[in-house]
Amino acid sequence: MAFSFASVRSQFPAFQRNINGKPAIYLDGPAGSQVPLSVAEAVTKVLLHHNANHGGYFATSEECDAIVAEVRKSTAQLLNAPKDTEIVFGANMTTITFALSRALAQQWQQGDEIVVTQLDHDANVSPWVRAAEDRGVTVRRVKIKIPECTLDLDHYHQLLSPRTRLVALGAVSNATGTRNPIKEMIRSAHDVGALAFIDGVHHTPHLSVDVQDWDCDFFVCSAYKFFGPHVGILWGKSEWLESLKPYKVRPAPETSPDRWMTGTQNFAAIAGVGAALDYLADIGLAVIENEQIPYKSLQDPGTAKKSSEQRRDHFLLAFQAIEQEERRLSIAFLQELSKIPAVKIWGITDPGAVGDRVPTFSFTHASHSPTKIAKYLGENGIFCWHGNYYALPLTEALGLEPEGMVRVGALHYNTTSEVEQLVACLHQLT
Ligand SMILES: Cc1ncc(COP(=O)(O)O)c(C=O)c1O
Structure with a gap:
């Protein structure tokens, strides 16, 4: 069985949260991620x-x-x-x-x-x-x-x-x-x-x-x-x-x-930082165990877990998998957001260039302010950020002060279905 990122969500109590009867969607990761139970x-x-x-x-x-x-x-x-x-x-x-x-x-x-x-x-x-x-x-x-x-x-x-x-x-x-x-x-x-x-x-x-x-x-x-x-x-x-x-x-x-x-x-x-690093290293280990990836310095995953010498390898494997998953999410954002012509993404929009970005997107809307959009999404259980998120030199350079932009950002624990729900909600607003 191939390693799936869906399996990591059970480690995060935050995903049990509902807003108005629907699971909360955390697209506020760039302002702070959720934590696995082990960290707490x-x-x-x-x-x-x-x-x-x-x-x-x-x-x-x-x-x-x-x-x-x-x-x-x-x-x-x-x-x-x-x-x-x-x-x-x-x-x-x-x-x-x-x-x-x-x-x-x-x-x-x-x-x-x-x-x-x-x-x-x-x-x-x-x-x-x-x-x-x-x-x-x-x-x-x-x-x-x-x-x-x-x-x-x-x-x-x-x-x-x-x-x-x-x-x-x-x-x-x-x-x-x-x-x-x-x-x-x-x-x-x-x-x-x-x-x-x-x-x-x-x-x-x-x-x-x-x-x-x-x-x-x-x-x-x-x-x-x-x-x-x-x-x-x-x-x-x-x-x-x-x-x-x-x-x-x-x-x-x-x-x-x-x-x-x-x-x-x-x-x-x-x-808690140590536990967060264990969580990341464990993703690398899960990749090895589930996909039997041949990795030269890892002989036996059982002993590997105990050996801190191999931890660097686990981090590298984890981030290899995370990067791959997040490129899928970036493509989903670009495809979904392009369905709303009034939305303008500030940043790289070429689906062929997702390797040059991570799935953090800032956009403005032709007829709704960032504050209005963020409030509407928040009421509908989609957590995102609005304004300049302290990237003030950028919003000034773009001439977008004082309202700024809306920021939706995914981490590896987010799903393409969540991205689709975001865009469905934006459709409702407009
Ligand atoms: C790119 C970047 N640099 C610096 C900071 C500031 O980090 P801290 O909140 O740890 O001071 C942030 C926080 O959002 C950030 O996103």
């Missing part, structure tokens, strides 16, 4: 049985430290980080980025430049702009191509110069689902001597990450977007995490990653 159980377990601050010589503290160390290891495998000590946990991506930007900016001088983009979430723009203002540094902004909402790469290359100290790039847009060619963009940044900071928040729920292959300097993501609780994650090359000077209190450790993890962490939530 892992959080509860820490609160009930291992609740202590870290670094003590007593059972609960030692257990708590062991849990965080295990989750850090698993996170390193998710990102293909060379060292566990390069994984920093924090409150969320925005908070981490503000902290890092302040520390990095200490190295900048007047005359220096940084590069941000019009396609990014503002959390990958404002922290850098504010730090640049503090240091008298010039901010360059990469334009987008309209209406496909891809980055203008010629413009990007024009902006790079030996004065560029940092490029802040999004791997995937949280508004239009556009995948950016970040590996090439990182290489170009390095060619002029700039550092590359990658916002992977909207990439990580959909696609595999490989910070070594990309050769970025920093990568950030947020676990509540990939089936876990609210925890932000930063990966940075050791050379930067160790040489930069974080804003920290004096008694806190000087060694990485602790020097970057200001204050007491949310250990229970970090345990």
